[in-house]
Amino acid sequence: MVIVVLAGIAISIFSMHSYVSNRARQVLGLLDGLAQGDAALKGLLKARSQFQDSRPAKTSYSTQLKMKIDPYEVEIYIEERVSERTRWIGGRHSGQYRLLDSLHFLSQVCEGKVCWVAAAEEVFSPEPLAMGVSYLAFEEGFPTTTTKPVRSLSHLTSLPPGEWKSLVPENCVDLRARPCRLSLLENLRVRNRTAREREFRFGSLLKHFRKTPHTFPSPLEEAQVFSLMKSLDKQRTMELPELYWMAGTYERLMNFSAPGNARPEDFSVRSPQLVAANQESEQEILRRWFEVNSGGTPPKAHQETYFYNDTHALRHLARESKWDAALYSKVQEFPMEMFLDRGLALYGIRYVARCATLNPKTIQDFLALEKDFAQSQRFFRKPDCEFEADLKIEKVVKGIRVQESPMIYIADKPWISLASLWSLFAKLGGRPSGFFPDSLDKKQPDPISDEDSNNKTTGMVLIPSYP
Amino acid sequence: MTSLQWFRHSMKVVGTLDKDTQLLRLPRVVHHELSAAREILIPTSADKDPVEHFRHQLVFRDSTGDLSMLFLDPKNRLVQYSHSRSQFRDILRQVAEFKVWRSSTNRLEYELVRQSKQGPESIFGTFIIPLLKSP
Numbered sequence: 001m002v003i004v005v006l007a008g009i010a011i012s013i014f015s016m017h018s019y020v021s022n023r024a025r026q027v028l029g030l031l032d033g034l035a036q037g038d039a040a041l042k043g044l045l046k047a048r049s050q051f052q053d054s055r056p057a058k059t060s061y062s063t064q065l066k067m068k069i070d071p072y073e074v075e076i077y078i079e080e081r082v083s084e085r086t087r088w089i090g091g092r093h094s095g096q097y098r099l100l101d102s103l104h105f106l107s108q109v110c111e112g113k114v115c116w117v118a119a120a121e122e123v124f125s126p127e128p129l130a131m132g133v134s135y136l137a138f139e140e141g142f143p144t145t146t147t148k149p150v151r152s153l154s155h156l157t158s159l160p161p162g163e164w165k166s167l168v169p170e171n172c173v174d175l176r177a178r179p180c181r182l183s184l185l186e187n188l189r190v191r192n193r194t195a196r197e198r199e200f201r202f203g204s205l206l207k208h209f210r211k212t213p214h215t216f217p218s219p220l221e222e223a224q225v226f227s228l229m230k231s232l233d234k235q236r237t238m239e240l241p242e243l244y245w246m247a248g249t250y251e252r253l254m255n256f257s258a259p260g261n262a263r264p265e266d267f268s269v270r271s272p273q274l275v276a277a278n279q280e281s282e283q284e285i286l287r288r289w290f291e292v293n294s295g296g297t298p299p300k301a302h303q304e305t306y307f308y309n310d311t312h313a314l315r316h317l318a319r320e321s322k323w324d325a326a327l328y329s330k331v332q333e334f335p336m337e338m339f340l341d342r343g344l345a346l347y348g349i350r351y352v353a354r355c356a357t358l359n360p361k362t363i364q365d366f367l368a369l370e371k372d373f374a375q376s377q378r379f380f381r382k383p384d385c386e387f388e389a390d391l392k393i394e395k396v397v398k399g400i401r402v403q404e405s406p407m408i409y410i411a412d413k414p415w416i417s418l419a420s421l422w423s424l425f426a427k428l429g430g431r432p433s434g435f436f437p438d439s440l441d442k443k444q445p446d447p448i449s450d451e452d453s454n455n456k457t458t459g460m461v462l463i464p465s466y467p
Numbered sequence: 468m469t470s471l472q473w474f475r476h477s478m479k480v481v482g483t484l485d486k487d488t489q490l491l492r493l494p495r496v497v498h499h500e501l502s503a504a505r506e507i508l509i510p511t512s513a514d515k516d517p518v519e520h521f522r523h524q525l526v527f528r529d530s531t532g533d534l535s536m537l538f539l540d541p542k543n544r545l546v547q548y549s550h551s552r553s554q555f556r557d558i559l560r561q562v563a564e565f566k567v568w569r570s571s572t573n574r575l576e577y578e579l580v581r582q583s584k585q586g587p588e589s590i591f592g593t594f595i596i597p598l599l600k601s602p
Binding site for chain 2: 206215216220221222
């Protein structure tokens, strides 16, 4: 018995000792990992700068570099994807641009058999507008057009040893295999997308915690924690699926209404900017794109999660998203299904509602009114109204059809990208998709909203839309 | 008789060791929860004297962007709340006190106090948040 007890004590002491030793090793391992992660990033950035200085003339290729950053062996895999389609971009430096180019970097740093991985993706975009609207407009106001196209390094992710294997299929054992690298990059994108979704979903909560020192009592009931977090998280807009990236413009949109004394015809979309394409040679455009000191570097706060899903907010302007699948099967055709028709007109909708509970002041009110009427008159109808509830909508137009314009302007300020706006309206109205007709009568400006003694409400809202 | 007394005494010693081991395991459990943390929101880094300005709750954002809160509930349980899932999870029991402070931008220190028959027992831990790198 005594022997058994003594053995138990010995085992316990030995276990504790082993645990402490293991923990010490874990800590040392962590510190080493951080140092080697730095090496991976250094290698990656070094390769990037080399790449920038000597960009080959090819349109799409991949290459590998090996270097020694003592004491580590660094392998860099770089793939360039150059889209073959072009589109017209207006603005101060208007011209014909390629849709989207990107460079994928993958760096593997090995010390013996232990390897750290860092990945990055650099995207060249002709349109700083989109990311301004998507990510910064809410806090920083209207986006401004930079003088040069944007190049941004994104998805700079450092993975500790072995972690990359959890992000790729089981049959991927070596990053030298291209499918494995592409799979890893894609999974990192997904991870970053999730991060950014939540960044915006919990936007107001994060803002509170970052800017306001909070002191909560202890202990806390679970119910207290729940209500506390909910109360701080006011940003309900983020709950709209697929629209989190539009957070900034959503706020503006909801507050947008015509000035009280303005007539509807005072609002117009800026005149079309129909400038002949191909004014500049392709070489000139490329030179501008790849100029090192181009404007529009991403703000630090968003560098790690700067692009949604596939690289750039331009993606969101595509009405078709099939090129996700095509991306890795037909790289040469990438992005094969991107659709960037920017045709737009601003429409006026004149409505006459009878016995309506809502008296629309904004576009959101109007869409709610229409939805209520279409779905159920129970919410639409005033309970004490003696007339039959009714809603008549007449399309009248004000605005100039825009063939090519990336923006709606309010006064002199660019407001929102167009496809995004339409998508937003559709969502706000509870409609998955839809369009307004393009053949419209002449304008009939009316007062914004008025209610007479017969319980008739008339008004007019302005809705930008694709023709 | 003597052997029974010895056995009882031995079991008591083993029990004490077990509790001590549990205490030593506390940081490991907490570190496991913090392993995905990428940004600490509470305590803030603005506190001038972090040890004096400790907090009883730890709020952090993980690598996927989810927000979590570690806090002590009235039943002396250290609980984790995940905001994205609106879910609570018990991390540790019999915790009398939980204090956390930041000693530098990405270094977190904490004290866990467990109430035992010998009185309060404290264990301190430190954790480095692997911040995301930027070029």
